[in-house]
Structures are given as C-alpha cells and as structure tokens.
Amino acid sequence: MKAISKISSLLILVLSASTLVAQHHRHDAEGGDPNAINAKLGTVHMPVSCQASVQAPFERGVALLHSFWFEEAKKQFQAVTTADPQCAMAHWGIAMTEWRPLWDGMPENRRLAGIAEIDKATALHARTDRERRYIAALSDYLHSDPAQNDKATRAYADAIGALHAAYPDDVEATAFYGLALVASNEPRKALDVLEPGFKAHPDHPGFAHYIIHAADSPQYAEEGLPAAEKYAAIAPDSAHALHMPGHLFARRGMWQEDVDSNLASVRASEYAEEHNLGGVGHQLHADEFLLYAYLQQGKDADARQVLDRLEPLVVHLRSLPGIQDDGMALFITYFQVEMPGIYYMELHEWKSVLAIQEPAGSILAARYYRFWEQAIAAGRLRDAAAADKAAAGAQALYDQMASDNSPIAAEREAAEGTIKAWQSFAHKNDEEALRLISAAADSQDRVGQAEVDIPAREMYADMLLTDNRPAEALVQYRTALKLSPNRFNALYNAGRAAEEAGKPEEARTYFQQLMKTTDRGEHSERSEVIYARNFLLKASSGAM
Template identity: 40%
Template sequence: MKTQLILATAVFLYFASPVQTQEDNHAHAHHEIGGLGKVSFPTSCPASVQPAFERGIALLHSFWYDEAKAQFENILRKGARCSMAQWGVAMSLWHPLWDRPDAETLAKGRAALDAAADHGEKSPRESAYIAALAAFYKGKDRSDHESRAAAYARAMDEVHLQYPQDREAAVFYALALLGAEPRNDPGFATRKKAIAVLEKVYAEAPDHPGVAHYLIHSYDRPQLAAQGLAAARSYAKIAPAAPHALHMPSHIFNRVGLWQETIASNLASVAATRKSAMKHMGDASHQLHALDFLSYAYLQIGRESDAQKVLEEVKSLTGMEVEEMGYMLTELPARYALEMRQWSIAATLVPPPNSGAFPSATIYRARTIGAARSGDAAAARENLTKFEAFLDAGRKEHPHYPAKEKDAEFQEAVAWVEYVEGNVDQAVKDMRAAAAMEEKDGPAQLAIPAREMLADMLLEKNRFAEALTEYEGSLLVAPGRFDSLYGAAHAAELAGKQDQSTRYYAQLLKNCDGAPHSERAELKQARALIAKR
C-alpha cells in the first residue's frame, strides 16, 4: 500500500532521420540524467530520442512509474519507431516490489509488448529484454503472480548471462530477483543473490540510481541493514530530483536506529513531493509514505508533539489516494497510542467513516491491546473478535495476505488477550512464538517488535532478568527504539544491574537529546537517575 511518484521531464523532439544504432556501446558511457543519476541504455531507436529514453530508464530506477510511462509514450507519440519505448511502457505498468497488477493492467502490458514485437528495428539484445518481460505478462498461468514473477526473474537471468557487459541487464535482473522473492526464503538467499549482482555494478558505476536504490531494498532487513549504509547515504545524492530517492535511505536509517537521519530524509522527501505537485509534476500522495516514517521516528526520540503534528497535517491533506489515506488515518493514531502506552485511548479508538477492512483491522488491533493492557479482559476479547473479522474480510480482497496462524500481529493480539484473561504462561509462550515468527525476516518497518511485547509481559510479572534479556533481543532487531531502551534500563535497574541500567538510560537520553521539553515520564525518570549516578 505504498505509492509511486511522478516527475515531469523536458520534451525531446524527434526528427525524421535514419535509425542510428548505439548497441555497440552498451557496456560503457553512462550519461548524467538531470538530477536522476547516470544510466546508459543504448538502443536501436533513433539517436534523437535516446536522451528521452534514458531519462525514462532513470525514472524507472527511482520507481517514478507514472512519469516514466509518460516519457516512453511521448517518444511514441512523436512518431519514433522505437520498440524499446513500448517495452518501457510495459515496464512502467508493473511495480514489482509492492504491486500485483490486475487483469486490466496485465492486458495493457501485453498490448505494449505485442506492439514492441512489431514496432521498429530491434537488436537481439533488445528482443531479449522484450521476451523476458513477456514471461511475466504472458505467462501460462496469468492468475499466479508468484509464478509469473519468478519466470521473469529467470528470463532476466538469461539476459544478464547473455550480455554480461550490459549493466542495465544486471540491475534489472537484481530487481526481478527482489520482485520474485519467496515468502519464506531461508537465509535471505534471494536477497543475497541480488546483492552480489548489485555490489559488483556499484563498484563500477557508483552513480547509477537503480544500483543504490535496489541495494537499499535488498538490505532492508534487520540482519542485513548495517551493510546498506553506504548505498543509503549515496542514493539521495545520486538522484536528488526524485522524492523517492530522498525517502528511501530512511529504510536503512530506520533499521539501525539513526533517527535524525531518518527525519532529515523524510522531511526532504515531503518537501520535494510538494514542490513537484505544485508544478503538476508529481503525485502528492507520495508524501504520505514519508510522513509515515517521520511520525515513527519522532516517537523514538521523545518528539511526541511533532508526531502529533504529523497526524494533524495528514488530516488536513486533500486529493490524496483513498487507500493511502485510509491507512494513514488509522495507523498513525493507533501507533501513537500504543507507542506512548496510552492504553485507555488505544482501547477506545474508532475507525474513520468508510474505512476499509485492513484500516479497520488496524484500529481493532490497537483496541485489543489497549483493552488488554488496561485490564479489561471482556473488552479485549470482544475487540479481538472484531479484529479477526476485519482481517478475514481483508483477505478476501487480498488473498496473498498471510493466514492468521502466520500473521505475527494477529498472534500478538491473541497473546495479550490470553495474558489479561490470566493465562500468563500460554500468553508468554504464544508471544515468544510470534517473536520467533517475526524475526525470521525481521519486524516490519515501523512496527512494535513482538519481542518488546514479550519483555513487557515479563516485566509486569516481576521477572526482571528475563525481561532484560528480551528487551536486549528486541534491540538487536530494532535498534534504538524508545520503549525497548527504557524497558531494558528499567528491567536492569530492578534486577540490580546498575551498570547496564545506566548504559541504557544514557543511550535513551542521548537519542532524545533534541527533545528537552518532552513530558514523557520515562525521560524524567532517566534524567533523575542519571543525575544521581
């Protein structure tokens, strides 16, 4: 449920001239594409449209799909005989890291590839690109997204092997791998394969936008994130004109607890999105994704008033995508109440009118946890039933969504209901299982880790040493989280481990150094205890 971006470009005029092939140069000269990085994708299209085509490729690499599509369509509208522009249109229609194209989109993609097969002169290399993408759009089982995505990845592997000097083949192959990543992929085998391909190109072409971008996505797991810092710190510099390039580094910064850098990235992305939208150059809805990350980061460093301002700002926005707004208007208040441990408020949240199934599920999950942590077992059980019903309704619309037994967030809610009903041993067992399930891939971005919740349970039951162990485990998968740092400090203090307590309190205060006016009781306690030691 994440949005793509739009960027306007200059119009490149097509003059009726003989086709000038540039195929022999595809391994080398990379061209600066104003504010979008450097790419080189020689084609058999007329030389007059080559700059426009490469701009379209650069836009693709920053997931600016609507504007990339417009760029390729403009080439065709000018009358250029350019089969690869049709391929570019088909590439722009599928968003492999978050999208499952519907029947209408698949039909448009097939039509573009049919036109590419019949449109203008093509080299064997270009035909290979077109055929590879056809493996996705024209797969035997059009209803099986995973099979078609995997078929495309295999086909791009062949293109990469056939043209080893073609960096674009390598980069698009790596993206295809990420788009075909199995739901359960032991040891991140698919990601590591993509990383190996991308790191090689990154060493040769450090200004390529797709390389840095896809490395960030590849490393976007707690176990891998620290290795992605170099790409994260370069991508925004490579493609500063793309709002998505300004946001994406925060996927790594967020994973490693660099909250100030997360905030800076997303403020820049919001500003860039609004600037583009004012010029009718982009989709203003992209700012919602950046605001989502911004809200979470503020809550980790004691800037809760700024997190509240983000919510109020979102409420004031108009013309946004309906699905994105539905997510934001439920996720932000639910997150705020749970992160701030305002259990009674969480227990009484209400979905906005006309909320869809999944946004409503977000609210009833928060209500379940809020009621449980307020000690209201009956309300917790009732809200869990409604949470489950909305999840079931959402799965009918999105059949690929995980089943309840494989949904860590649902299992967390179940464990809290068990806890408040007095079945503490079962609650601890189930929360531990939810943590283990979650940590196979790592907690989702912007989530409260199950292991932190497990630690909370143990702390409430005066099992201080066990709680400390679990808070420290939570910090391994979600470094720098406010509640895990405070929990570890408090648990260590109660367990008589003063050195550890001091270290965690000091880290919490350091993280929150920019929030001296926060009224959070945890920070007041930390300041008082550190002052005494």
C-alpha cells in the same frame, strides 16, 4: 541520506515529444534550465534500437523507473512512442511502469494496461535479441495467472537472470535482475547481484535503490548503509529517492538521519505538486517515517504536528486530478489507521488506539492493521471484550491477506501470533500469552519486521516486565535492541528491567542511551525521560 537543507536541483518537467527529440543531455548533468532534460536522477545507459533522437528521453524514463517515479516515467515513454512509433522498447517501458512489485504487486487494471503495452512491444518485433528478451520476460509475467503471482515473479526473475547472463555488460539488466530477486523475496541473492553493480557504477540509481530494499531488514540493514548514504545524492530530484535511505536509518536507529531524509522527501513532493508532476502521494510515506522517528527521539510535539496534518493532507490529495494513478494513493486508508495507531501505541495511550475508526473505503490491509493495533491495546488494558472483537475481526480477514502486499501481510505468522497473544493477555492467560508472543517474535526475527512497527520481541519483553519478571524481560530487551536499536520504549524498559533485576550499571547504560537518543530530553516531557534523568543523577552522585 545526510541532511539536505533544500533540494539542490530541479525536478524534471516532462517535455513534449518535439522537445524530447531536440534535447540530448547526459542523465547526470547538473544545473541549467529547469525545462531541460537534465534534472538529477542518476546515470543510466541503456542503448536501444530506436531512433537516435529518442535515446536520451528513453534513458530518462529508465532513470525514473529506477526511482519508482512511475507516473513521470510513463509520460517519458509515451512521448518516445510519439516521436518514434516503431520503438518497441518504449512500449516495454510503459508496461514496466505498471509493475510495482514492492508496493502493490499488480492490480488487475494495471495488469491489463501492461498487457496492452507489452503486446504492442511484441508486435513491433524489436531488432535485437537483447530487447526481445526484455519484452518476452515481462510479457510472460503479465500474461501469467494472477493467482500464481509468486510463481510468475520467480519465473520473471529467472528470465531476467538469463538475460543478465547472456549480456553481462548490460548494466540495466543487472539492476533489473536485482530488483526481480528482491521482488522474489531473495534478499541475499539480490545483494550479491546488486552490490558489485553499485561498486562499479556508484552513480546508478537502481543499484543504490534496490540495495536498500534488499537490505530492509534487521539482518541486512548494516550492509545496506553505504547505498543508503549515497542514494539521495544520486537522485536528489526524486521524492522517493530522498525518502528511501530512511528505511535503513530507521532500521539502525539513526533517527536524525531518518528525519532529515524524510523532511527532504516531503519538500520534493510539495515541489512536484507545485509543478504538476506525478507522485505527490509520496509525502504520506515520508510523513509516516517522520512520525515514527520523532517519537523515538521523544519529540512528541513534532510527531503530533505530523499526525494533525494527516487528514487535511488526505482530503487535499483526493482532490487532485489523476490521484488514482499515484503510486501511494492506494494506501491512503492504510496510513489513516497506521499513523494514529503508531502515535498512540508509542505513547501508551491505549484507549485512543481502541477509538481509531475504520476509514470509508478502507483497503484490506488498513482493516487488518486496525484490528492488529486494537488487539495490542486491548491486551495492554486487559480488556477481554475488546480483544476478542479485534481478534475475531482480524481472523475474518486473515485468509484474504495472502496476496496483499502490506507490511502486515509480509509477516503474517508474526502478526497473527501477536494478536492471539494479546488476546490471551487480555483474558489474563499470561502463560499462554507469553508462549504465543515468544513464537511470534521468533517468526518475526526470521523474516524481519515491518518498516514502521512495534517489534514483537519488544512486546514479549514488555509482557514479561508487566508480569514482574524483570530478569527474563531484560534478556528479551537485549535482543530487541540489537535488532531494532534505539527504540524509545525498549531503551527505557530495558533500563527499568535491569534496575529491577539488580543490575544498576546495565540500567545506567540504557538510560544514558535514552538520553542521548532524545538529545538529553530537551524536547521531551515524557515521564520516562524524567525518570531516566533522575536515575542518572542519583547514579552520578553516588546515591545508589
């Protein structure tokens, strides 16, 4: 997403049922009355066998679904059920707002709410085979055994795939099939479905959005960039749509684009709150990405500002009515341990990482992440007691992570290997530590790292450099920078490793890139920037 100086169109204000019936606008219209149903969320076309008067608001709900604005989508579909009590697909839409597979799966309270709605949809006997297929696919998923969620998700993807095959001209079936494949952890297959859809329908919010999710790994990030560069313009009224391109910008080390995306998302979240719209918790996710990007740019003061507003923001969000229904509210405690952890780890303030406290009422992912970051810090400090404590805490939680949808859970093998590696390093069992972190890096390289992360491959290189093995470290930094370009720590340490390995020209390349990434160090007082600048000055003067 390119820089956006301000949100150019207004966020949708959810209408009363009578207004919904009266309004008939295309979903890609621009400008006009902020109370009209013409906010910019992309072009969606999903005919249903309900009253003609509710077709436009139904499609508005689908457009909101595609940008994961679940809170406002639910209001749209609920208003449709009031305007047309016989509209089975409106109840399907409400049930769909409870399924958030790329965020938190299906907690029991939302599963039950979804079942109640999908049962209403089934009982209304939709008039077309196509609609009955949509309803049956979701019903089978919601009524499945929660302990077999992965199996149920794959079965849902198969059912939506069959719907897509039976009705190849149904654009929404194609988009929802792509999403189901992403949820089933089949990114290549998802991209093969979504990319032709995006090419044929470049203003459709679902194709662009789901491509970004499918491509959210080092392996596919470059492939997903065209969608990332378009999505914000497709749905500029959605805080999530403004944020999502930052996922791939971060993967490719495009830090300023990442910053621009998430600053726009923060403004959209603030606008949503001012106008009593749902989804204001998106600001936490945008701030998470801002913090990370600023640190890679060496803009530590900006990163500190983001961190300093975290706790006041948490207090404020928790005071808002209905915040428990906000899609991001579940992860508040995760952000409370992850954001300070990332800040201090990137700045190598290891004692500060160890001092991070567990927030009251922490979710499992937050507790696990805290042990993960503290194991790394303890290893860096060679603090065996702290490392043992962190590793024991993580192990006690590890077996509970199977159904958790946190970034850590997505790479469980790599996360556990990283913890054990730094525990060994803390005990000065360096060869064992290197073996473990190498295996963790190999595992992470296969499955992809989390979206805001310290890559295991880079940590492997750091260990080797700490052990005065610069040539071996340099090999690992080269790979790390291919997978995660333009990370500050990797660029600097790759330069130092190259220098110590007797490769001054390669060192110069890394230090030059570091200076470029940090805008010539104009916003950074880090010692690493000063060192790189002095190295380059010496190199240019022929003193080396």
